[in-house]
Amino acid sequence: MSGSRYTKMSSQVIEKMENELAFKGSCQDLPLSSSYEAAMEALSSLITRQKRGDRTPVGGKFGKLERMSIYLRILGLEEKISGLKVIHVAGTKGKGSTCAFCEAILRECGFRTGLFTSPHLIDVSERFRLDGLDVSEDKFLIYFWDCWSQLKENVSEDLPMPPLFQFLTILAFKIFISEQVDVAIIEVGLGGKKDSTNVIKEPVVCGITSLGLDHMEALGNTLGEIASHKAGIFKPQIPAFTVPQLSEAMDVLEETAGGLMVPLQVAVPLDIQRWGGDTLSLSGDHQLVNAGLAVSLCKCWLQRTGNWEKLLEKKQDEVAAGLELPPAFVRGLSTARLSGRAQIVHDTPLMFNGSADTSENSGELTFYLDGAHSPESMEACARWFSGATKANKTSTPLSSPPSTSFNVLNMKSFWGNGCLNYENDCVQSSNKMSKQILLFNCMDVRDPQILLPRLVNICGSSGTHFSKALFVPSVSTYNKVTSGTSVITSDIPTTRDLSWQYNLQRIWEKIIHGKDVSLDKSSKMDSVDSLPPHELLYQDISHCSPTDRNFACSAVMPSLPLTIKWLRDCVKENPSLRLQVLVTGSLHLVGDVLKLLRR
């Protein structure tokens, strides 16, 4: 097998290089207005914000999927989509991770992969991956303006330009078709039945990840209703896989599958003792569930496309008997990446010459980033953070980036028997005092009264207590698509409304103290000058109890750049301090922090 595979790959590589060159040539002809910033402006104009509960169609007389078909027809893509060999994934939690695992596995199997995920954290190009890499700016611009101008020429009152997500979905199809990917892995945006991606008529296989209560304003108030939306991606007789679900959800999935003669199977979570690799590249117990689903989806995809047999050449008997995963699967599961999900970034202070200061002159600052924003994911995030801070070991500094844009720490697994030894090693190897800090924001459509207690309880039950919770507004806004290179300034608009952050703070203090508390001055921000003093972090406030009365375990921070600076100053001032900062509640916040940490 390997001989033919490598011949195939090397000719693919040459072809790819030729294509890249052809692209560079054609991009020189682009008008100035076709710059990346102009594309971001154009995308921003597609953002439609509907009031909560407003179900009126966004525009035009056609239904959403009907419009999607019309747009695709205009672009000459409607027929071609049926040529894509799609893995279509819906679910409440774990879609992005499952898709990332699938992509890495099938790429390791030697296929040209296309991956469409949402949302993006820093730059919109993250949503479109070709062969594991974000689409290049050149390619993005070519395909973007091609779709944009053709659609613009054809819009009318009855057929307005598509809203943002619909346009991005169309663009994904355009890119994957033009780039002739072998497999297109497509993550549903919201729900399933009515999602823009559901124009896919005949995927190779469908997946439904863990179901929970999220986006209820659009999908309904019960797990059953939500499951019904997600099962809307099932297609007659096309195999589907899901993960273990609560019976209320599973019953609906089974019923829908039955009606469409869909063979629906439950994928077993990956057995960490037996999977044949060292660590999964995406951390957290919940990733075992996502990885198990990805394995089933990829195996099914390989079988249905006539490629499974070729993989069995090595270790044939064990793999065939289901005792072992093919080596390419193990490699994929060990290397898949997805920013902002259980990601650890070690922030190394810079010296005057700009190089990383790895001496003992400064304390340690490590960011633990996870964009959890639903109750279930907050629990998963809390479990991961508690385990990861205990297993904390030196990670690679962000100032010396590896081949990918971000620095994902390949942590030793904190599951299984290796865990204790690893923890002990760490404790002995460091004489720094560890403090856990929470950096939190969430959208006002989320319920912090549900999210924050889950975080505190799960962390607390494993002995992790936050010394301080910082509530901060996100920088990015929902009415603008910005490029990854756009600059985040530290300026604070004088008009910034921090009432949501004060609300979060009040809820936090109530959870910690068990009752309403009146907050003292150090936790109120009247201006930048009233940033809390650094010493607040050194005080032992990790066990705030009801008897601590007015002792604020939290602060509202006026801006994110200032918060990062404040944290950096804290560790600079105190070399014996190790700050472990959990950033969560919003993927926007996580993206903003990642952007700021790149310096």
Ligand SMILES: Nc1ncnc2c1ncn2[C@@H]1O[C@H](COP(=O)(O)OP(=O)(O)OP(=O)(O)O)[C@@H](O)[C@H]1O
């Ligand atoms: N199987 C799971 N069960 C519970 N929580 C999970 C699971 N998988 C991921 N999570 C949590 O959800 C967050 C988002 O993960 P991921 O991007 O894989 O899911 P998603 O379905 O694409 O979510 P989103 O819709 O928020 O983008 C993770 O950071 C983690 O906190």
